[in-house]
Amino acid sequence: xxxxxxxxxxxxxxxxxxxxxxxxxxxxxxxxxxxxxxxxxxxxxxxxxxxxxxxxxxxxxxxxxxxxxxxxxxxxxxxxxxxxxxxxxxxxxxxxxxxxxxxxxxxxxxxxxxxxxxxxxxxxxxxxxxxxxxxxxxxxxxxxxxxxxxxxxxxxxxxxxxxxxxxxxxxxxxxxxxxxxxxxxxxxxxxxxxxxxxxxxxxxxxxxxxxxxxxxxxxxxxxxxxxxxxxxxxxxxxxxxxxxxxxxxxxxxxxxxxxxxxxxxxxxxxxxxxxxxxxxxxxxx
Amino acid sequence: xxxxxxxxxxxxxxxxxxxxxxxxxxxxxxxxxxxxxxxxxxxxxxxxxxxxxxxxxxxxxxxxxxxxxxxxxxxxxxxxxxxxxxxxxxxxxxxxxxxxxxxxxxxxxxxxxxxxxxxxxxxxxxxxxxxxxxxxxxxxxxxxxxxxxxxxxxxxxxxxxxxxxxxxxxxxxxxxxxxxxxxxxxxxxxxxxxxxxxxxxxxxxxxxxxxxxxxxxxxxxxxxxxxxxxxxxxxxxxxxxxxxxxxxxxxxxxxxxxxxxxxxxxxxxxxxxxxxxxxxxxxxxxxxxxxxxxxxxxxxxxxxxxxxxxxxxxxxxxxxxxxxxxxxxxxxxxxxxxxxxxxxxxxxxxxxxxxxxxxxxxxxxxxxxxxxxxxxxxxxxxxxxxxxxxxxxxxxxxxxxxxxxxxxxxxxxxxxxxxxxxxxxxxxxxxxxxxxxxxxxxxxxxxxxxxxxxxxxxxxxxxxxxxxxxxxxxxxxxxxxxxxxxxxxxxxxxxxxxxxxxxxxxxxxxxxxxxxxxxxxxxxxxxxxxxxxxxxxxxxxxxxxxxxxxxxxxxxxxxxxxxxxxxxxxxxxxxxxxxxxxxxxxxxxxxx
Numbered sequence: 001x002x003x004x005x006x007x008x009x010x011x012x013x014x015x016x017x018x019x020x021x022x023x024x025x026x027x028x029x030x031x032x033x034x035x036x037x038x039x040x041x042x043x044x045x046x047x048x049x050x051x052x053x054x055x056x057x058x059x060x061x062x063x064x065x066x067x068x069x070x071x072x073x074x075x076x077x078x079x080x081x082x083x084x085x086x087x088x089x090x091x092x093x094x095x096x097x098x099x100x101x102x103x104x105x106x107x108x109x110x111x112x113x114x115x116x117x118x119x120x121x122x123x124x125x126x127x128x129x130x131x132x133x134x135x136x137x138x139x140x141x142x143x144x145x146x147x148x149x150x151x152x153x154x155x156x157x158x159x160x161x162x163x164x165x166x167x168x169x170x171x172x173x174x175x176x177x178x179x180x181x182x183x184x185x186x187x188x189x190x191x192x193x194x195x196x197x198x199x200x201x202x203x204x205x206x207x208x209x210x211x212x213x214x215x216x217x218x219x220x221x222x223x224x225x226x227x228x229x230x231x232x233x234x235x236x237x238x239x240x241x242x243x244x245x246x247x248x249x250x251x252x253x254x255x256x257x258x259x260x261x262x263x264x265x266x267x268x269x270x271x272x273x274x275x276x277x278x279x280x281x282x283x284x285x
Numbered sequence: 286x287x288x289x290x291x292x293x294x295x296x297x298x299x300x301x302x303x304x305x306x307x308x309x310x311x312x313x314x315x316x317x318x319x320x321x322x323x324x325x326x327x328x329x330x331x332x333x334x335x336x337x338x339x340x341x342x343x344x345x346x347x348x349x350x351x352x353x354x355x356x357x358x359x360x361x362x363x364x365x366x367x368x369x370x371x372x373x374x375x376x377x378x379x380x381x382x383x384x385x386x387x388x389x390x391x392x393x394x395x396x397x398x399x400x401x402x403x404x405x406x407x408x409x410x411x412x413x414x415x416x417x418x419x420x421x422x423x424x425x426x427x428x429x430x431x432x433x434x435x436x437x438x439x440x441x442x443x444x445x446x447x448x449x450x451x452x453x454x455x456x457x458x459x460x461x462x463x464x465x466x467x468x469x470x471x472x473x474x475x476x477x478x479x480x481x482x483x484x485x486x487x488x489x490x491x492x493x494x495x496x497x498x499x500x501x502x503x504x505x506x507x508x509x510x511x512x513x514x515x516x517x518x519x520x521x522x523x524x525x526x527x528x529x530x531x532x533x534x535x536x537x538x539x540x541x542x543x544x545x546x547x548x549x550x551x552x553x554x555x556x557x558x559x560x561x562x563x564x565x566x567x568x569x570x571x572x573x574x575x576x577x578x579x580x581x582x583x584x585x586x587x588x589x590x591x592x593x594x595x596x597x598x599x600x601x602x603x604x605x606x607x608x609x610x611x612x613x614x615x616x617x618x619x620x621x622x623x624x625x626x627x628x629x630x631x632x633x634x635x636x637x638x639x640x641x642x643x644x645x646x647x648x649x650x651x652x653x654x655x656x657x658x659x660x661x662x663x664x665x666x667x668x669x670x671x672x673x674x675x676x677x678x679x680x681x682x683x684x685x686x687x688x689x690x691x692x693x694x695x696x697x698x699x700x701x702x703x704x705x706x707x708x709x710x711x712x713x714x715x716x717x718x719x720x721x722x723x724x725x726x727x728x729x730x731x732x733x734x735x736x737x738x739x740x741x742x743x744x745x746x747x748x749x750x751x752x753x754x755x756x757x758x759x760x761x762x763x764x765x766x767x768x769x770x771x772x773x774x775x776x777x778x779x780x781x782x783x784x785x786x787x788x789x790x791x792x793x794x795x796x797x798x799x800x801x802x803x804x805x806x807x808x809x810x811x812x813x814x815x816x817x818x819x820x821x822x823x824x825x826x827x828x829x830x831x832x833x834x835x836x837x838x839x840x841x842x843x844x845x846x847x848x849x850x851x852x853x854x855x856x857x858x859x860x861x862x863x864x865x866x867x868x869x870x871x872x873x874x875x876x877x
Contacts, residue, residue, distance in 0.1 A: 175656040179717070181635050182614050183670040183724070184643045197660035 095153025100160025108168025319502030373448030496812030582608035790865030
């Protein structure tokens with residue numbers, strides 16, 4: 001198989017891979033549940049109920065996942081947290097996809113001094129201590145939901161740009177790029193019409209592998225208290241809350257932790273599956 | 286009892302038709318058998334089955350009996366007792382068969398040690414002896430070299446040494462010379478003949494080239510789609526081929542014998558399409574950027590190409606053929622000299638040329654799959670040149686234009702929605718030709734455009750190019766290392782050696798009366814598809830010198846059997862003869 005697989009074909013082949021189908025299915029299910037679940041529950045994620053604090057999971061009154069220390073329904077809060085976590089993942093990966101691919105493809109294709117300058121800029125950004133940067137951002141601006149996306153995306157696109165640049169450099173030496181130049185195709189069109197579509201395989205794989213990273217970073221920030229702010233929540237924030245009530249109410253920790261683990265595992269397996277799928281050595285399957 | 290007896294061997298892979306269908310043949314001790322067929326006929330699968338190297342998902346049934354013992358389905362350990370000691374194999378691409386991180390000597394030593402053929406103390410001397418036997422020059426130094434430091438021909442010699450080091454009874458050579466230049470091919474084939482004679486090894490020679498079989502195999506079998514279609518003594522099959530496949534292959538191999546285009550030459554007094562004068566192209570040598578050392582790929586080269594004319598450009602790999610082509614189209618910068626296209630100067634890199642200039646010079650590349658964007662459909666590929674040059678026109682009649690182009694290059698309209706990987710090599714090359722022709726160029730440069738294709742498909746593509754030329758008066762610059770192709774397509778031939786022009790001649794006079802000793806050497810090296818002719822034992826040219834340090838004077842003098850003292854000092858000027866010109870001091874006096 002060559003590096004340039006194309007979407008319809010990928011789709012047909014992909015469904016033959018079990019890890020991709022199962023993990024993809026679970027993720028879609030989680031996403032749908034996270035969006036629909038809170039609508040179906042009679043509870044709201046911010047209504048507190050001081051008479052119903054730390055209720056263990058029960059069917060009565062629809063507290064299927066129990067309640068937290070403020071009496072808020074954990075089912076709704078966990079799914080809300082899931083929403084935020086998935087949203088972070090999606091936005092971070094879109095940011096890294098758009099900026100990273102464009103930046104890397106341009107640097108790799110143009111080459112020479114421009115490439116050198118562009119990549120040194122990436123190196124410089126890499127050198128910034130990320131957590132320190134986030135804390136600084138949180139202090140300078142007020143704690144803001146959007147800032148997390150910005151921060152995570154700003155880190156992820158660096159890796160993407162490096163990978164895309166490397167691939168572009170090898171692609172631009174292929175004969176079809178020479179052929180395009182001879183025909184008279186302008187540089188921008190070569191980049192977007194000839195190079196980028198052929199990066200797809202690598203990019204898809206890399207995106208699925210950065211998503212769990214983004215989720216972990218968000219969870220980590222929320223766990224430190226730097227992430228999503230109450231009454232908004234994310235899986236990381238819920239785990240943080242659960243830790244402090246671990247002994248009286250283990251479900252507060254376990255349920256979001258398990259969901260987080262499932263989501264992370266699925267993304268990782270999905271990435272692995274896709275990586276195997278795009279691996280040239282898989283040709284003889 | 287035969288040395289190797291294959292009976293009813295079938296091989297299939299899950300989800301596809303059988304690649305080999307009940308194949309039966311035998312090889313006697315010391316015999317040489319040619320296994321001939323086009324790509325996909327199951328030749329290599331047969332070799333892999335004999336060596337026990339089939340992929341794990343292959344299903345093989347039947348019998349592979351070596352010296353009375355069944356090999357099919359045996360364990361790796363049992364098979365290893367046979368490999369090296371009883372059977373050796375040489376693959377097509379020596380670079381991928383050698384471990385790039387291990388020195389040549391150690392690769393051979395490992396084989397000896399692994400198979401218990403020699404102890405630590407004698408391994409070195411045994412390996413050296415073997416390398417000497419296969420004629421590796423400067424053995425002591427090469428013994429310590431890595432594979433990438435050797436030329437293709439030397440690597441193939443190392444592979445042969447590795448295959449023969451255990452003194453096997455059977456040597457399998459799978460297209461051993463396909464990746465090599467004709468001159469090197471002749472050397473390697475000569476080496477195999479000599480070794481076979483000295484070591485009394487049986488040889489299974491797998492090839493698509495009937496010329497190779499004619500001079501090297503006593504008996505031959507022909508495969509087609511995994512089935513054996515013809516078997517017999519080589520001279521008899523060549524004299525009276527029975528199966529249509531064999532006949533077609535023979536006809537293709539011999540077509541050169543009666544087809545020359547010199548006669549149908551168009552009057553040459555028209556204004557030339559392309560004029561090149563004392564062109565020089567050079568590269569910065571990788572890793573030597575600081576010292577500004579440059580490699581001269583093309584030096585002092587001049588040529589004119591008339592409308593409707595085909596000029597073939599031949600020479601060994603590294604002669605600068607591709608550099609010249611890339612300089613003309615503007616993919617490589619020109620150092621000195623000038624190029625003129627229809628009266629307008631052709632300068633600068635392709636990005637800086639005007640659209641009008643660009644569309645007049647188009648190119649078809651060697652690897653048809655590699656030159657088509659894998660993510661674009663056939664119709665978009667063919668239409669793309671016009672979306673750049675004539676966007677309004679293509680918006681309006683894309684469908685009609687694509688359909689017309691597909692018809693013109695002999696492709697079915699149904700292919701237009703396919704992706705390149707869904708096309709065969711020949712179809713892909715037709716698409717590449719359509720893409721080049723849609724701009725109505727004045728000159729089309731074909732860089733080894735048919736080298737990757739099988740015999741009959743190669744003929745079809747050449748036919749297409751010729752028809753196209755007759756219709757539109759297109760000029761062709763046809764780069765190739767295959768002299769048979771040259772004979773079929775070209776009016777004139779330009780022979781290059783180490784970046785310089787050696788000989789420029791009408792095709793017919795070049796083949797009949799070569800003026801330059803290098804041309805003569807190239808011609809002699811081509812295997813002839815006729816067992817009766819036997820082998821022309823050409824003088825062993827040895828390895829081509831490095832482009833980085835070309836020899837003084839005439840660059841060919843160290844390899845030239847006719848060289849005199851003057852050749853090593855003076856650079857020969859191009860001398861004109863009747864219908865040809867050659868850069869050789871002795872061109873006038875030699876009768877080659």
